[in-house]
Amino acid sequence: MSRKGYPKPWKSYEEQLDLLISRGLAVTNRAKALDYLQRIGYYRLSGYWYPFRERSGPFIFLDELGRKPAKKHRNVVKVALDEFRPGARFEDAVKLYVFDKKLRLLAMDALERIEIALRVDISHTLGEIDPVAYLHPELFHDSFSRDLNNGKGVTRHHEWLGRHARLINESKEEFVRHNKTRYGLPLVIWVACEVWDFGTMSRLFAGMRERDQDAISAKYGIHNGRTFATWLRSLNYLRNVCAHHSRLWNRNIVDQPKLPPADEVAWVTPFQDDSHLRARCYLLLRIARHLLQVVNPSSSWPGRVKAHMETFPDLTHLGLNLAGMGAPDNWETDW
Incomplete structure (x- = not known):
């Protein structure tokens, strides 16, 4: 039919x-x-x-x-x-496909480490205020905890709590069962955070009070926590692309991050006035590298990414190169 x-x-x-x-x-x-x-x-x-x-x-x-x-x-x-x-040639498309597949695997490797570290940052910061801080709307920004979300009749905090509750309820992890049995609900935030996915984590960070955001982002050399929130949102977009095995290398990044001033983070300079560079995945990989310098300074990840990018197929006869993924001139010196 x-x-x-x-x-x-x-x-x-x-x-x-x-x-x-x-x-x-x-x-x-x-x-x-x-x-x-x-x-x-x-x-x-x-x-x-x-x-x-x-x-x-x-x-x-x-x-x-x-x-x-x-x-x-x-x-x-x-x-x-x-x-x-x-x-x-057909084989050129296959080479691009293989390059892209390895690029996604590298991205997921970094995102796993970043996600775990930020779960700790968020749960530690909020847990000091209240062990179940995530339940208390007064501990979050008004735009998250009071303003209704796009005519849905509920706040973003209310929506977030629904998502969080489903993750707890659906979890098969032994630590969740143990804590439910021994201590009951709600779970303290440093336990509950272990069921969050990247999106759940990034949305909660976006809803935090500015001073709490700033306290976390400063650890990563970013003074403005709202800028840092856009980094996490964009990395969540990257994570979703990779998790669904979607094409990455020349994808137009819909959820683009804001950039801090160049005098605060020097490597952003080439991206500030170039809309093409800001709309490609290289910028998100560079953000991941920035965060990993704090999360795991001795990581071999930057070297592995650089080595992989140098394997980009020779497609000069078709006018294609690393510029298609937003790599600026002399990108190698940054890794």
């Missing part, structure tokens, strides 16, 4: 490969290409050969009266065509 309104028919793996070849994608080993299509899938791989496609345009969108907008307001786009650029 075909899906009504969807114009593209089902195709066999052979037909998928023949379609790509007809559009100009070179295939040097047909058997291997078919194997990749069967194991990874056409749709997932298409994100990696998308940059190989020819472009038409550029086109400028007109305003509602059909006029060309002023230059600074123009939305200029190039449309991807079905045909591939000369020299594009």
Whole structure:
């Protein structure tokens, strides 16, 4: 049964490969290409050969009266065509896919350490105030604990408590069962924090009072805790991309972090006036490196990331390089 309104028919793996070849994608080993299509899938791989496609345009969108907008307001786009650029090869897309997979694994390695350390920072800071501080709205910023969230009729704190309760209720961890049995509910925050995921943690940090945020962010060399909150939110976005095995290397980062002043954190300088660099994953990797310098200064992670980035496939014949993931000039000196 075909899906009504969807114009593209089902195709066999052979037909998928023949379609790509007809559009100009070179295939040097047909058997291997078919194997990749069967194991990874056409749709997932298409994100990696998308940059190989020819472009038409550029086109400028007109305003509602059909006029060309002023230059600074123009939305200029190039449309991807079905045909591939000369020299594009199926194996190049696979190389990009493998590079991206290893990049995501490296990102997850850093995010695990950062998440665990920040759970401790948050639970230690709030736990000193009250062992179950997370239950008390007066211990959080008004925008989190009093303001209603987008017409939902509840506060962000109320929503957060619902998420937290589900995590406690669904947890199969022995330490949760033990604490419930011996001490009952609610769990003290330094125990409860162990069930938080990155998103739960980052949302609670965003709702904390400014002085409490600042106390934690200062540990990482960031004086403004609100800026630090955007770092955690963006790292949570990065974590979700990686956890769902989504393409990372040239993804446009929707949830972009704010940057501290360059006189506070010198390495942000190249990113401040470059919207492309701020919208790519390299910035989030650099933020992770900044945090790991505090969490684990002796970590081999920065060296492993640098070594991996140096393995980026040679795609100069297609105009692709590390700039696609937002790496600034001379990025190597920063690792």
